[in-house]
Amino acid sequence: MLIAGQAGNGEGMSKGKNVYKDAYNRCLRLLDETRQLPSEPELGTALGVSRTTVRAILGRMQETGLIEWNKRDKTVLRAPVEQDFFPEEETDTLSQVIERSFMRRLLEGGAEAGIQINELELAREIGVGTTSVREFLIRFSRFGLIEKRRNSHWVLKGFTRSFALELTEIREMFELRSAAAFARLPVDNPAWAALDALEAEHRALQKSIATRFSEFSELDERFHRLIHSASHNRFIVDFYDVIAMIFHYHYQWNKAGERERQRNEAAVGEHLVYIEALKSRDAAKVDSACRMHLKSARRTLLTSMPEAAGAEG
Amino acid sequence: MLIAGQAGNGEGMSKGKNVYKDAYNRCLRLLDETRQLPSEPELGTALGVSRTTVRAILGRMQETGLIEWNKRDKTVLRAPVEQDFFPEEETDTLSQVIERSFMRRLLEGGAEAGIQINELELAREIGVGTTSVREFLIRFSRFGLIEKRRNSHWVLKGFTRSFALELTEIREMFELRSAAAFARLPVDNPAWAALDALEAEHRALQKSIATRFSEFSELDERFHRLIHSASHNRFIVDFYDVIAMIFHYHYQWNKAGERERQRNEAAVGEHLVYIEALKSRDAAKVDSACRMHLKSARRTLLTSMPEAAGAEG
DNA sequence: GTAATGTCTTTTATCGGGAAAAAACATTTA
DNA sequence: TAAATGTTTTTTCCCGATAAAAGACATTAC
Secondary structure, eight states, X not given: OOOTTSSOOSSSOSOOOHHHHHHHHHHHHHHTTOSBOOOHHHHHHHHTSOHHHHHHHHHHHHHTTSEEEETTEEEEOSOOOGGGSOOGGGGSOHHHHHHHHHHHHHHTSOOOTTOXXXXXXXXXXXXXXXXXXXXXXXXXXXXXXXXXXXTSOEEEOOSOHHHHHHHHHHHHHHHHHHHHHHHTSOTTOHHHHXXXXXXXXXHHHHHTHHHHGGGHHHXXXXXXXXXXXXXXXXXXXXXXXXXXXXHHHHHHHOOOTHHHHHHHHHHHHHHHHHHHHHHHTOHHHHHHHHHHHHHHHHHHHHHTSOSSOOOOO | OOOTTSSOOSSSOSOOOHHHHHHHHHHHHHHTTOSBOOOHHHHHHHHTSOHHHHHHHHHHHHHTTSEEEETTEEEEOSOOOGGGSOOGGGGSOHHHHHHHHHHHHHHTSOOOTTOEEOHHHHHHHXXXXXXXXXXXXXXXGGGSSEEEOTXXXXXXXXXXXXXXHHHHHHHHHHHHHHHHHHXXXXXXXXXXXHHHHHHHHHHHHHHTHHHHGGGHHHHHHHHHHHHHHTTOOHHHHHHHHXXXXXXXXXXXXXXXXXXXXXXXXXXXXXHHHHHHHHHHTOHHHHHHHHHHHHHHHHHHHHHTSOSSOOOOO
């Protein structure tokens, strides 16, 4: 049951430097493009971190002979090699580590609905502190898969058929409404340009679907998020996080090879019809194209789920 | 800015005994009804706590001369007096203390949209640890009023008109669907009996609305939760938590005296029409009664909000 | 022998502490 | 004098520790 040293923040305690390591790796990739690095604030913006972290990165880059650093002068001395990078797994946030570990159990192992979730045990098995696990579970609870018993344990509600049905019910309600709102967007709204760009990406992917079918998942998310953004409703927008999470892990562990390729190919086609409908701004067309796509998305999800219905309270 | 000793778990550290104190107070009320307390497991079930806590309660009751406790024998010696009770504020969960304190700032103080929320400062002002504040904020974030900047502060999105509109949009979508589902419930479903009971409560309240109008709020929540339960969708059911939270604090700090009385009286009437419609099982009638009520609920919420529209990202 | 009480173990809720990262302030440089 | 760098302070993130509370096991009583 025990998964050895999954995480484990070195020897000591406290925070862990994944922000630094991740930014460092990304900064290494910047080195290929220039002879001279920009100012500290600029680098901070580019990497999405504070100047404190930027300076820590520059410090190490100087130590390892990657750059010459003297105040404003940050000259690149050599191209980074494989060894300069921090290992991928050290760049993940604790939150991601816990989530992945938790989801693996949920989808792989015999995680029957109704079982108890033990914070302490989870923390020990993943190799992190209890606080992090608690915070993760609280954040995760909004996905509707776990539930807290006051002053006591969490209960797993299970990744059941019933869950999938409830999820898709809301999804369909929200997407239909968002799609309708999208079609009503004024012509000068930037969303139309974004839609055109996505359409082009869809057409490009369609041409080489045989080899690039696995790229669909990411495109799919961006497409649906764009639609949902037209709702201008934070609850609708936020709800897509639930869908994205489910799809992310579901695809990751349920890849079906040829079948997946076929589904993605079909989905690309549906998206293109959907996009055409939106561009026509014809409410009825939008509604029908949206329904069509949602129906097959629902089927895709449901066919890969255990048939045994979970009796819910 | 500092709110003195809001909470403050005595002197030491660690957990705080609000579960014990709350259960103790509730147990005191049980003392009036019997001469002899039931077994420990039975008491635990009645109070919703473990035997460990029950025994702690019995221990103190013996010490203070409320009962004679010898194994199975738990004889009541005297009726509890005011002094026997723990102060109300000590029976609240830390979570509740933090929530109340936070909501007060949000609704009273000048909490403009966009301001930063500081975990440390909040923790110090309320007088609790940072972990509890963090956990609260994570839990609270699902209400859509705050948002986290990774590795940085939280941002207050504000209790704005825009928030109210987004909230009611979802509310209406969900309630319309739930109401329709309710009307389709088989006649032997226990929900119908529950509806009858609620109808009776409504009629009783209607008769003495002049004096008991403040009791409506609680009845309102039970009524709508019953409707939503017919959806058999956890996301719909859970969403009512957002609405309930908003209404709870909103009413608490925006009582408008006579105006509130009028609104509640009107709402009771709307509920009764709504209930009749449900009982008729006529989809069109249900839809129209539901819409009617939601419309006035929306108006009530919006009229009490700052008119200045909050421009959202 | 079942259901209570008595005792011991495990888990949860909460705190304070400390390193990582951000943010604020001070100083220098173009 | 504005934008950089240098320095200090504050805040976030995460851990381990500890009392409260739950839960499990052992014993007793009806």
